[in-house]
Amino acid sequence: MIDSIFEVLKELNRGHFYRIWRMAQNNELEELTEEEQRLGRIMLEHSDEYFNQFEFADVLANHDFDRESESNPFLHVVLHAAAEKQVEDRNPIEAFQFYNAMLRNKCTQHEAIHILSAILIKFLFPILKGRGKFSLNSYCKLLKKYKSRRPEKIFELLESEPDAIVDEAVDPKSAQIMEELHATFEDKDFGSIEEAQAFADALMADKNAEPITDFLGLSPEQMYRILYRPFTEVSDIVALNKDLCKEELLDIPIVKEAEYFLRRLGELQPLRSTAKGNLPQAFARELHDRFPDHPLFHYPIRSEGEDLKISALRHLLNMAGWIKKRNRKFSLTQKGEAVVKNGFGVDDFYRLFEIYTQKFNWAFRDFYPALDIIQQSALFSCYFLHQKAKTPIHVSELSTHFIQAFPTILDEVGNYLSMEPEKIVGNAFCVRFIERFCEYFGLVNIQREERRSAHADYFLQIRPLFEKIFLWTLNSTKET
Numbered sequence: 001m002i003d004s005i006f007e008v009l010k011e012l013n014r015g016h017f018y019r020i021w022r023m024a025q026n027n028e029l030e031e032l033t034e035e036e037q038r039l040g041r042i043m044l045e046h047s048d049e050y051f052n053q054f055e056f057a058d059v060l061a062n063h064d065f066d067r068e069s070e071s072n073p074f075l076h077v078v079l080h081a082a083a084e085k086q087v088e089d090r091n092p093i094e095a096f097q098f099y100n101a102m103l104r105n106k107c108t109q110h111e112a113i114h115i116l117s118a119i120l121i122k123f124l125f126p127i128l129k130g131r132g133k134f135s136l137n138s139y140c141k142l143l144k145k146y147k148s149r150r151p152e153k154i155f156e157l158l159e160s161e162p163d164a165i166v167d168e169a170v171d172p173k174s175a176q177i178m179e180e181l182h183a184t185f186e187d188k189d190f191g192s193i194e195e196a197q198a199f200a201d202a203l204m205a206d207k208n209a210e211p212i213t214d215f216l217g218l219s220p221e222q223m224y225r226i227l228y229r230p231f232t233e234v235s236d237i238v239a240l241n242k243d244l245c246k247e248e249l250l251d252i253p254i255v256k257e258a259e260y261f262l263r264r265l266g267e268l269q270p271l272r273s274t275a276k277g278n279l280p281q282a283f284a285r286e287l288h289d290r291f292p293d294h295p296l297f298h299y300p301i302r303s304e305g306e307d308l309k310i311s312a313l314r315h316l317l318n319m320a321g322w323i324k325k326r327n328r329k330f331s332l333t334q335k336g337e338a339v340v341k342n343g344f345g346v347d348d349f350y351r352l353f354e355i356y357t358q359k360f361n362w363a364f365r366d367f368y369p370a371l372d373i374i375q376q377s378a379l380f381s382c383y384f385l386h387q388k389a390k391t392p393i394h395v396s397e398l399s400t401h402f403i404q405a406f407p408t409i410l411d412e413v414g415n416y417l418s419m420e421p422e423k424i425v426g427n428a429f430c431v432r433f434i435e436r437f438c439e440y441f442g443l444v445n446i447q448r449e450e451r452r453s454a455h456a457d458y459f460l461q462i463r464p465l466f467e468k469i470f471l472w473t474l475n476s477t478k479e480t
Contacts, residue, residue: 017043017074018057030327034277035081042080045110046073079117079124086116089315092136092370093363094143101147115154119143122161137412140370214405216384217474226379230358238379239471240353244346248465252442254352257291257313259344262322262332266340270329278304279314279330287313308365315364319355353441365436368428369413373406380405381433385444385462386472392447392459395434399426434460443469 017039023029024040032040043054050073057074086095095116102112123139142161146154211217218226218237225234249255264286265271271280278284284304292298293309301307304314317323322336332340339348362375384401403409403425413421438444443466447459 021054038081042077083113083116090364091361094140098143098147105151107151241471249349254440262340266332269331273328362432374432389462392461399429
């Protein structure tokens with residue numbers, strides 16, 4: 001999200017803004033890209049404030065705006081667009097929650113976006129000056145801090161906030177290792193700095209190779225690669241089986257929904273989007289009725305925005321490169337047409353699998369805090385399922401062990417909805433990992449009561465497909 005802001009700042013020179021401004025005035029925005037259309041619309045919304053600057057953007061190409069005495073209209077437009085997109089994508093979810101809190105406090109949509117932009121710029125100016133990197137966690141903390149404040153007070157309060165990026169808390173486990181390293185060094189007499197460094201390197205390597213009980217026997221080094229490295233770099237732990245049979249995928253919920261979406265879009269294309277850029281009402285209702293999010297509690301919808309599962313599916317198919325929106329019309333890409341023609345294959349399934357686990361924002365569909373580690377640790381949680389869920393297991397056992405493995409996640413919650421942090425994290429884990437990933441991708445069977453159970457109150461068991469997809473290569477001695 002932040003990287004895209006810098007790309008816009010880098011690529012959009014004043015001449016580019018001038019072209020967008022002219023096309024916006026001539027009602028020719030549909031000829032531009034989706035992002036340029038957004039910028040053009042925002043420029044029109046700010047024409048009363050910045051008409052002269054936009055009108056002479058090409059003349060002002062080399063003018064540097066003084067932060068203390070001048071308002072940079074072009075930076076303002078880019079920030080407005082970035083904040084708007086954060087709310088639209090619910091990424092981070094705290095931005096969406098902050099925006100709604102401002103609306104509840106009688107702000108207009110435009111005013112709420114401006115306040116969100118003011119908080120965002122506190123974190124961007126130090127980076128623009130080369131003084132650090134963006135801290136998403138600190139940004140989200142400030143959004144949560146000001147969510148309950150009166151809108152008219154926020155700009156004043158922000159003046160007292162430092163521009164510097166807040167340092168993250170020290171990991172307790174890392175601190176413990178450093179203490180042990182220091183204690184060990186006190187008993188040693190080294191002849192040189194090189195000798196001491198070699199000893200420290202060997203000690204740290206041994207520490208990182210030790211199995212950790214809370215990691216189910218994985219070492220810190222293995223856990224690091226599971227969390228931060230692609231599948232190609234964890235082959236000593238697990239690999240994905242690419243030799244699945246196409247027929248094994250047919251009953252997977254996300255496959256059925258993706259196939260139907262693509263086939264129907266191919267039959268109806270082009271489909272004109274709504275004014276907000278969403279799927280047309282009739283198409284959204286058709287998908288909603290055919291694939292209800294809660295079959296036992298079905299409800300009618302008036303737009304795509306009222307069924308976030310449909311919105312999520314549209315974003316996934318767009319990220320996969322199978323659908324596109326040009327000139328406010330949805331249609332299939334060539335790759336999408338190939339999927340429809342050839343049928344949904346194993347490579348297509350793994351394409352969705354990769355996008356969903358590594359690129360799609362899991363917090364998009366709920367109102368819990370960001371809690372990124374839930375998505376980041378998906379492979380580790382699958383390892384737990386591999387060991388513990390071959391027979392029915394209560395979901396609370398999974399969420400409890402997840403918190404044991406990543407206890408600092410409780411510090412990210414704060415006083416959210418006056419609920420216990422363990423309850424919030426447990427619910428978010430069940431919703432995002434168990435239900436909207438594992439069940440959606442056909443990895444587990446959930447044994448619910450006749451009426452849909454509350455979150456974190458059901459049993460689950462891995463399906464045979466789970467063991468076919470994940471080829472675990474760890475030694476059996478590490479399984480607990």
